[in-house]
Amino acid sequence: IILNPLTLNKVKDGVRLPTYDRSEIKTGIFHFGVGGFHRAHQALIMDNLFTMGLAKDWGICxxxxxxxxxxxxxxMRDQNCLYTLVEKESSGQLNYRVIGSIIEYIYAPDDVNALIERLTKPEARIVSLTITEGGYNTNPVTGEFDLSLVQDDLKNPKNPKTVFGIVVEALKRRKERGVSGFTIMSCDNLQENGKIAKKSFLSFAEAIDKDLSTWIEKNVTFPCSMVDRITPVTTEVDRLKISEKLGVVDQWPVVCEPFIQWVLEDDFAAGRPTYEKNIVQLVKNVAPYELMKLRLINAGHQAIAYFGLLLDHFYVHEATQNDQIVKYLQSYMDFEATSTLDPVDGIDLNQYKSTIIKRFQNPNVLDTLARLAVDGSDRIPKFVIPVIEDRLTKCESVWLSTSVVVSFTRYLNGVDDKGKKIQIVDRMNEKLSVLDKKLRKDPTAISDAQEIFGDVVKNKIFISTFKEIYEKLQNEGAKKTLDWLLSKY
Ligand code: NAD
Structure with missing residues (x-):
């Protein structure tokens, strides 16, 4: 028996079910990229609002x-869009819940014109996106929208295949028919995601017709948001266990951590659900919240990744059960990262930081250090280097943040402290291997690595700090180096 509205009465006790009448919910949001994250995040919040009797004309398609x-x-067809969301608490407790806020699902290639027509109707007021970081077609070098990737859609505007072709064609028809615009709301993990989405959609529209892009600029808004909730890929084991718990088969449930956050710019072209009634923090400017996340969580992940691997840990929760690593992470956040943040209204930073450690310690999420280390050459400059730069301009010490960079370069040796091999997965692998050889001869050669780390490598204080920590780490290993670093505070 498969989970669907007709079999809900067969679901065993202990699973929370929708208590609202789904037939009363009308579509208002069209969401592109229904994967794990959307179903653990926005769809949950809408389910909460419907449960509270609110926002009934904001159902999700x-x-x-x-x-x-x-x-x-x-x-979605078999299950009438119902699915199970399971929150895995650190204690091992699992909270099961069937979510009903997605009320329809359209696979665009089945009938793209029908989809465009739906998006042309006034009911479409928000188009939201989790189409992954790469989905915005931004060239990593120039930062511009890559038109070469959408040539087919530009040539066949009535039969588009990309999100840009589909949404812009709908907006073109709205313009022609005198229907106003809607909100395009990116929920992808990108800094200034709204600005990136705006650039991509406007660049695409401009390649069709300048008037159209001007109209979109006036009639469509692109709020930025900061989203957070670790949602791993659903495994076969999850699927089997969850179906067993339910007593009916859920073909594609979602699992996630209990923590959830959504900070959202309040900039909507055609109304919005009463998000403020549940979880969402509506703000004028998301930037300080993004900075907080990048420099505490993302940089914090980097801080534990390489030291953790050098000390032969495998999972994130294992590394963060090591007291020395926890102390190091806490010190990095307290003594270096925090002073570089802008004021963040409505957030208690001490609590936020202790929540980060608890989230990393959750043994049920099963996140690996190896995953955090993938493409470190891209992550270190985005997350850690800005902290160093900020502090150097203020003449503040950079021992801890620099030590994260050092731990990355030590990891490039490809072996841990016990001599066990570490697999390095990085798109800059070749350049990194050259750097590794140079640094082993002379750590001040870090000053040649501008292409990877930026101008900071030319700073004298950075170079001397780097050298001292590098030599310590190479000669005495991670454990002693961490003790030595922590003894400074
Ligand atoms: P997922 O693989 O489960 O789902 C991704 C969805 O995006 C799929 O429906 C896929 O078809 C669609 N997609 C991919 N490329 C696309 C493109 N070019 N155009 C249109 N659709 C495209 O992944 P997920 O876990 O749901 O994560 C999606 C995004 O959500 C991430 O890339 C990230 O930006 C954001 N996010 C994820 C997490 C997390 O922990 N999983 C946390 C915060 C934010």
């Missing part, structure tokens, strides 16, 4: 455009 989404379409 999921949209898939990629071939992989055919599976989601089939599951």
């Amino acid at each position: 999921g949209v898939g455009i990629m071939p992989v989404d055919q599976k989601m379409r089939d599951v």
Whole structure:
């Protein structure tokens, strides 16, 4: 028996079910990229609002455009868009809940014109996106929208295949028919995600017709947001266990951590659900919240990743059960990162930091250090270097933040402190291996690595701090180096 509205009465006790009448919910949000994260995040919040009797004209219509989404379409059809969300608490407790806020699902290639027509109707007031970081077609070098990737859609505007082709064609028809615009709301993990989305959609529209892009600029808003909730890929074991608990089969449940956050710019072109009634923090400017996340969570992940691997830990929760690593992470956040943040209204930073450690310690999320280390050459400059730069301009010490960079360069040796091999997965692998050889001969050669770390490598204090920590780490290992670093505070 498969989970769907007709079998809900067969679901065993201990699973929370929708208590509202789904037939009363009308579509207002079209969401592109219904994967794990959307179903653990925005869809949950809408489910909460419906449960409170609010926002009934803001039901979600999921949209898939990629071939992989055919599976989601089939599951959504079989289950009438119901699915189970399981929050895994650190204590081991699992909270099961069936979510009903997605009320329809469209797989665009089945009938793209029908989808465009739906998006042209006034009911479409928010188009939200979790289409992954790469989905915005931004060239990593120039930062510009890559038009070469959307040539087919530019040539066949009536039969588009990308989110840009579909949404812009709908906006074109709205303009022609005198229907006003809607909000395009990116929920992807990108700094200034709204600005990136705006650039991509406007660049695409401009390649069709300048008037159209001007109209979109006036009639469509692109709020930025900061989203947070660790949502790992659903495994076969999850699927089996959850179906067993339910007593009916859920073909594609979602698992996630209990923590959830959404800070959202209040800039909507055609209304919005009463988000403020549940979890969402509506603000004028998301930037300080993004900075907080990048410099505490993302940089914090980097701080534990390489030291953790050198000390032969495998999972994030294992590394953060090591007291020395926890103390190091806490010190990095308290003594170096925090002073570089802007004021963040409505957030108690001490509590935020202790929550980060608790989240990392959750043994049920099963996040690996190796995953955090993938493409470190991209992450260190985005998350850690800005902290160093900020502090150097203020003549503040940079021992801890620099030690994160050092731990990355020590990890490039490809072996841990016991001599066990570490697999390095990084798109700059070749350049990093050259750097590794140079640093082993002379740590001040870090000053040649501008291409990877930016101008900071030319700073004399950075170079001398780097050298001292590098030599310590190479000669005495991670444990002693961490003790030595911590003894400074
Ligand atoms: P997922 O793989 O479960 O789902 C991704 C969805 O995006 C799929 O439906 C896929 O078809 C679609 N997609 C991919 N490329 C696309 C493109 N070019 N155009 C249109 N659709 C495209 O992944 P997920 O875990 O749901 O994560 C999606 C995004 O959500 C992440 O990339 C990230 O930006 C954000 N996010 C994820 C997490 C997390 O922990 N998983 C946390 C915060 C934010």
